[in-house]
Structures are given as structure tokens and as C-alpha cells.
Amino acid sequence: MSLPKKLQEIVDDFASLSREEKIETLIAYAESLPPLPERFAEERSKMEPIPECMTPVFLFGEKQTDGGIIFHFDIPPQSPTVQGLACILATGLNGCKPEEILAIPADFYLPMNLQEAITQQRINGFMGVLAHMKQAAVNLMEK
Amino acid sequence: MPYSHPEYLVDTEWVANHLTDPTIRIIESDEDPLLYPMGHIQGAVQVDWFSTLQHPLRRDFVTKEQFEEICSKLGITNNMIVVFYGDKSNWFACYALWLFQYYGHTNVKIMDGGRIKWEQEKRPLVKEVPSYVRSTYRAKEADKSIRAFRDEVLKHSNAKKPLVDVRSLKEFTGEMLHMPNYPQEGATRGGHIPGAVSIPWSQAMNEADATFKTPEELAALYKGKNIKADGEVIAYCRIGERSSLTWFVLKYLLGYPNVKNYDGSWTEWGNLVDAPIEK
Numbered sequence: 148m149s150l151p152k153k154l155q156e157i158v159d160d161f162a163s164l165s166r167e168e169k170i171e172t173l174i175a176y177a178e179s180l181p182p183l184p185e186r187f188a189e190e191r192s193k194m195e196p197i198p199e200c201m202t203p204v205f206l207f208g209e210k211q212t213d214g215g216i217i218f219h220f221d222i223p224p225q226s227p228t229v230q231g232l233a234c235i236l237a238t239g240l241n242g243c244k245p246e247e248i249l250a251i252p253a254d255f256y257l258p259m260n261l262q263e264a265i266t267q268q269r270i271n272g273f274m275g276v277l278a279h280m281k282q283a284a285v286n287l288m289e290k
Numbered sequence: 291m292p293y294s295h296p297e298y299l300v301d302t303e304w305v306a307n308h309l310t311d312p313t314i315r316i317i318e319s320d321e322d323p324l325l326y327p328m329g330h331i332q333g334a335v336q337v338d339w340f341s342t343l344q345h346p347l348r349r350d351f352v353t354k355e356q357f358e359e360i361c362s363k364l365g366i367t368n369n370m371i372v373v374f375y376g377d378k379s380n381w382f383a384c385y386a387l388w389l390f391q392y393y394g395h396t397n398v399k400i401m402d403g404g405r406i407k408w409e410q411e412k413r414p415l416v417k418e419v420p421s422y423v424r425s426t427y428r429a430k431e432a433d434k435s436i437r438a439f440r441d442e443v444l445k446h447s448n449a450k451k452p453l454v455d456v457r458s459l460k461e462f463t464g465e466m467l468h469m470p471n472y473p474q475e476g477a478t479r480g481g482h483i484p485g486a487v488s489i490p491w492s493q494a495m496n497e498a499d500a501t502f503k504t505p506e507e508l509a510a511l512y513k514g515k516n517i518k519a520d521g522e523v524i525a526y527c528r529i530g531e532r533s534s535l536t537w538f539v540l541k542y543l544l545g546y547p548n549v550k551n552y553d554g555s556w557t558e559w560g561n562l563v564d565a566p567i568e569k
Contacts, residue, residue: 174324225377225406227324265323266340268476 150255151247154239161259169264176238177231183207183221191221202226204233204276208283215242216284228265232273236280245284251277291505294545298538299502300399302408305373309333315366315422319386320377320405321531329415331375331408335364335422339382339531343389351553354429357393361429365422368395375401375408379492379500384534388551392437394430400538406500436537438524438550440558440565443483446524447566452517453486454525456536457556461528462488464569476528477560481567483526487515491532494539508544519546526552526559 150158164172183191187207205221218237222230240248253274261270293299308314309332316334318326326336337343342360345352352360366372372390376383380400387398401408409415438446447453460466464480482488493511494503502508517523523546525533530553537551559565 170324170327174328177324177328225325226322227328228322231324 150251151240151243153241154236154251154255157235157239158255158259161261166263169261173228173231173264175231176234177227180220180222180230180234180237183219187219187221202229202272204229204279206233206276206279206283208280208287210287211242214244216245216248216287217241218280218283228269229272229276232269233276236273236276240280245288248284249281251281253277291509293505293543295542298399298542299402300373301402302411302413305331305375305401305408306413308373313369314371314373315364316373316375316401317364317383317386318376318405319374319382321382322377325377325405327417327419329417332414332416332418333420334375335420337364337386339385343386351389351392354393354432357389358427358429361395361427362425365425366395366427367425368428369397371397371399373399373401375404377405379406379495379535380404381491381531381535384538385531388436388534388537392433394433403499403501410499435548436541436550438526438552440552440554440562442550443524443526443552443554443559444565446522447483447485450485452521452523453483454512454515454517454523454533454536454540455482455486455488456491456525456527456533457488458490459488461556462486464567476557479560479567481560481569482556483559484566484568486526486568487517489515489517489536491527491535494536502539502543505543508539512540512544519544522548522550524550524552526555528556529553530555 149155161169161172183205190207191205202222207219209217209219211217218241220233220237222233224230256270256273305316316331317337318330318334319337319339320326323338323341330336337360343351372395374383374387383400383404387400390398455462462482464482466480489512494508495501496503523540525536525540527533530551533551533555537549540546540549
């Protein structure tokens with residue numbers, strides 16, 4: 148099954164980039180991740196604080212009237228790689244229907260050759276964010 | 291009571307006053323590799339724990355020759371003072387410092403507080419990547435007295451010598467295979483090496499500004515858990531980065547003469563067939 152058009156474009160772009168260009172592109176994504184909208188502040192404050200100095204990723208899915216989902220993130224600026232990867236997923240998947248999000252294969256990122264720029268540990272984190280987005284999609288389907 | 295080897299630590303003010311000192315090379319080493327290109331201390335070069343310091347094929351560090359090439363390219367000479375700083379309370383700065391020590395570069399320092407404190411003090415960061423004239427660096431043979439391998443760790447554990455597990459408590463008890471909120475990958479078994487005591491690395495740090503605790507606080511922390519200067523101590527974590535920080539504290543801030551970092555750590559031990567595990 149094919150990926151959503153926007154996500155496919157991002158995957159194709161990354162595949163053709165050099166290591167330096169991948170890093171520049173990840174920075175551009177990190178810098179374009181919008182701050183968490185104020186309306187989520189209350190929900191955010193109810194979430195569990197993360198111990199030690201990890202990268203706490205907070206993710207919110209919002210169902211639109213057409214059934215598509217928009218994702219919002221709160222990730223500290225000290226972790227730009229995580230911000231950049233989350234922004235790629237948000238850019239690639241925003242507006243998709245829950246069924247489309249659930250159908251994203253876990254290895255969709257392989258052609259991006261991310262391991263040239265970041266460690267496997269980071270890539271696994273990337274997949275962790277996708278897993279959370281899928282969970283959010285499931286929760287919104289039930290609403 | 292001062293730190294045992296205070297010359298291994300400098301503060302942010304000292305670094306700010308030595309930015310253009312030709313006898314000093316400042317190295318940024320982070321967990322997040324994007325931080326350096328987004329902004330770093332003027333004149334600092336980047337050494338990434340993975341893409342720079344790991345062997346391209348084997349699970350090991352770069353060879354002596356590869357290390358010489360890295361230093362030569364960064365214009366580091368054998369008599370230069372190398373100052374390390376980084377994100378996340380200087381985990382990877384300590385890791386890089388440990389590897390420099392391993393290849394015989396002993397004139398090294400940590401900038402106390404790392405990026406966190408530098409940013410808190412609103413000190414400038416620049417994007418310009420400096421270029422230095424290539425040097426001819428000569429490394430020494432690897433100093434195995436600061437690095438522990440698995441067979442030695444097993445003997446150490448069997449002999450009930452002091453082992454410090456610096457991971458979070460849930461990793462120590464085997465409830466988790468990685469730090470909370472990180473992907474739980476890397477080991478097929480959870481728990482700790484028999485006989486290890488749990489002293490999470492973060493207990494050595496001031497949470498507010500990522501600086502090291504006072505000598506008195508550090509001495510009380512480790513002696514209180516029966517980790518004493520007269521023993522041979524081995525520290526480990528998951529991949530050896532957090533335990534480099536504890537190694538630095540024990541070796542230089544408290545002056546323990548015989549401390550090793552087991553860089554194989556839990557991602558090796560928790561996968562090793564026949565290795566004893568306690569929960």
C-alpha cells in the first residue's frame with residue numbers, strides 16, 4: 148500500500164540528500180515545529196512529568212470535521228532531533244484519516260537513509276513517536 | 291574540602307575568557323547531533339559520540355590510527371588543553387573525555403554545567419564552524435586501566451568487588467530495559483550485574499544547572515553506598531555514556547585511583563549468553 152502523498156514526498160526528498168543536507172533539513176523541520184496551541188495547556192498539565200532529563204514528548208491528536216487528524220507536539224528545544232522527526236511525521240500525516248495513519252508500515256522510513264545522519268537509537272525513537280500517533284488515531288476513531 | 295583534581299574542571303566563565311586561546315581546543319559532544327550546527331560556543335569543534343568516535347564496522351571505538359586522524363583534522367596538537375562540554379548534563383562530553391584519556395590525551399577538562407549552564411547564562415552561541423590548520427597528532431597505546439571488558443567484569447562480580455550501576459532505578463531492578471520514555475530496545479534481559487549497587491548518575495549532579503555536586507556531597511553519596519577509594523571500582527550503564535560521567539566523578543572529583551568504565555554495559559551484559567543476572 149502506498150504512503151500518503153505528502154509523507155511519500157518527504158521520504159523521496161530525504162533519500163536523495165547527502166548527510167550534511169539531511170542534517171540541514173532536520174534542523175529546518177525542527178525550527179518549523181509550531182509551539183503547542185494554548186488550548187492544550189490544561190490537558191498537557193495533567194500528563195505525567197518525566198523523571199531525570201529525558202526528552203519528554205507530548206503529543207495531541209485533533210479530529211477535524213472531515214474526519215482527518217491534525218497532530219500537535221510539545222518537545223523541548225534542547226532536543227532538536229526529536230523535534231525535527233516529529234515535525235516530519237506531523238507534516239507528512241496531518242489531515243490523514245485514522246485508517247491511513249494506522250496503515251503506515253513500521254519500516255516506511257528505510258529509504259530515507261536516516262542512519263547516515265542520526266543513530267539507530269534516534270530512529271527507534273522516531274518509530275516510537277509514530278506508534279504514539281497511531282494510538283492517538285485509534286483513540287480518536289472511537290470518539 | 292576541594293575536589294581531588296580540580297584541574298579537570300573549568301567553569302563557563304573560564305571558557306568564555308579562553309575562546310581564542312591557541313593552546314586550547316574546545317569540543318562539543320552531545321547526545322543530540324543537531325545542537326552543534328544550530329549553535330555552539332565560538333571556536334568549538336564537534337565530536338559526535340557515534341559518527342566520530344565509534345568504529346565504522348565493529349562495536350568498538352575508533353582505532354588509535356583513526357583517533358590520530360580525527361585529532362589531526364581538528365587541528366588538535368599533543369600538548370593542547372582540550373575542554374569538553376555538551377548537552378544532557380555533559381554525559382557525552384564525559385564519554386569523549388574518557389576516550390581522549392584512553393588514547394593518552396591527559397590534558398583534558400570538563401566545562402561544569404555544559405550547554406545547559408552556558409545557555410542559562412545567556413552566553414553567545416554561533417553557527418560558524420571553525421577551521422583549524424591540520425596538525426600531526428600522535429596518540430598513545432590505549433590505556434586499558436580505565437576500560438573494563440566483559441570477562442574482567444565477570445571476575446570482578448564473582449570476587450564481589452565494587453560495581454556501580456548508574457542507570458535509573460527501574461533499569462536496575464529490571465522493570466525497564468532503557469531510561470523511562472526512551473524506546474525499550476537493546477537488551478533481551480533486564481536486571482543488573484550481581485553485586486552491583488545502584489547509584490544513578492543524576493545523584494552526582496545539581497539538577498538546576500547541571501553542575502557537579504560539592505566534594506562533600508559526592509564523598510557522602512558514594513561512601514554511603516560503600517564505594518570507597520581503596521577498591522577497584524567498575525561503573526556501567528546501558529551503553530557506557532552515563533557511566534563515563536560517574537567514572538569522571540570518582541576518578542577526578544573524588545580522586546579514586548582505580549576506576550574503570552565498562553562501556554559494553556547493559557546492552558552487552560543483558561544479551562550475553564550465560565552471564566549471571568540479579569533482579
